[in-house]
Amino acid sequence: MWSGEELDLDAYLARIGYSGELAPDLRTLRALHRAHVGAIPFENLDVALGRRIPLDVKSVQAKLVGRRRGGYCYEQNSLFAAALERIGFEVAGRGARNRSRGDALTAITHALLVVTVGGEQWLADTGFGWQGPLEPVPLVDGARVDQDGWVFGVVAEAEGVHLLRSLRPEGWADLYSFAPHSVYPVDFELMNHYSSSHPLSRFVGQVVALRPGSEARRALVRTGLTSVNRDGTTEERTVGPAELIGVLAEVFGIELDAEEAAGLVRVQSAEV
Template sequence: MWSGDELDLDAYLARIGYDIGRDGELAPDVRTLTALHRAHVAAIPFENLDVALGRQVPLDLKSLQGKLVDRRRGGYCYEQNSLLAAALERIGFQVAGRGARNRSRGATLPPVTHAVLAVTIDGEQWLADAGFGWQGVLEPVPLRAGARVEQSGWTFGIGVEDEGIHVLRSLRPEGWTDLYAFSPQTLYPGDFTVMNHYSSSHPQSRFLGQVVAQRPGADVRRALVRETLSSVRADGSAEERIVDTADLAVTLEAEFGIELDSEERARLERLHAAGV
């Protein structure tokens, strides 16, 4: 389903810094899922730079591996979770896609455009999501009502609403905040392709015309959206600074591990300077 048989697993493990001798043998169990998820999130940044540059965003495994693994770039949810799904499938996990509605922007009702994974282990489902940016989980979360997990000082929970809708929530100093909600309906790679088309090309997509790079670190979470670089810690403390055009490439590399070639740098700097 996720082309796991085509994945260069050794290259993927090297990209995320997973060493079998140090971190343990791979098996379709909770320990492996947790370790891989955490390593993936720490190593591969969330970013939309190809969309900002007006490029196509292919989701076939060869393209994903070439970009996120070989070129050591990042990607957004469809890319991140398609690659993670391929790795999990290759190891022997049962993986299904889900489509989520983002609730992190308040009372608006956006379309279902976020792609997540449901992984089944010994009859229990786990939410796996390496692609929600700086607000996302570090590790998988059990998909059961009332589940609450603490991950390096960040607390997440699962609620269940009418029609079996699951809600991922984050505990902030001011209380619980909904991040996104999704139904139990299974989605497939082709469904990710349809959602990806909207997010990468529709005029109302929030990914067009601006630079976005994010990383949900264990100690501090960072997000660059347009010219503003935001940092937040688990205690709620936060800071912001403006990134000017001259500092854009340096910031992307230093804060997110994203290295640009000369053409990408020039085009993104022009976009950044225009402030579209």
């Protein structure tokens, strides 16, 4: 389903810095998930440049592994699913509605994974950016997990829908909700087309780079760079065109070629 046989697993493991044992068990799943989100940043830079976003394993691997770039949810979770499938995990896709922006009903545009280990389901999502979990979250109503001081919870809603939440100083905040039916790589392609090309997509025409972390979570959206610390304090500043490429490299670990850098500076200049 996820073309795991086409993945260069050794190259992927080297990219995320993982050298432990490999088995389709919970220990491996947790370790791989944490290593992946720690090494490969969330970014939409090809979308901002007006490029097509291919989701086949060879293309995603060439970009996120070979070129040491990042990607957004469809790329990240396609790569992670291929790696998990190759190792022997049972992996299914899900499509989610983003609920982090208030009460408005949003379309299903976020892609995540559900991994079954020992008969139990775990939410695995390496592609939700700075607000996402560091490790898998048990897909059980009322589940609550503390990941280095960042707390996530799952709530069951009507019609089998599950809601992922995070605990903030002001209380629980909704992240996204998803139904129990599976989605497939072809569905990722459809969501990817909307997110990468539709004029109402929040990824089109602007720079977005996001990164979770144990101590702090960071987001660059347009010209605004925000850091949220584990204690709840927030730092914000503006990133102008002259420092954009340096911030992408130093804060998010994104390596760009000269053509990409010049194009992104032009995009950023239009925001100032």
